[in-house]
């Protein structure tokens with residue numbers, strides 16, 4: 001009998017953060033206020049796994065295994081209305 005599938009954490013081969021200067025500024029100093037209702041936003045750290053690519057990799061020479069890149073991204077969720085915004089959206093770099 002097959003054992004129940006246990007959710008094994010994916011082993012990542014690399015990780016990266018991607019912040020534009022604007023996003024960095026918002027992350028550090030911006031007012032974390034919901035654009036929809038003015039409520040308080042709560043930060044969530046999440047990640048996506050990218051396969052065989054690195055965001056903004058044209059900037060730097062790549063000598064790492066990019067088969068599974070753990071790409072961290074931040075999201076903010078509103079306590080009052082439940083809306084979720086990405087950091088890029090709040091900083092105005094993402095539509």
Ligand SMILES: [Zn+2]
Pocket residue numbers: 034035036037038039078079080081082083
């Ligand atoms: Zn809200």
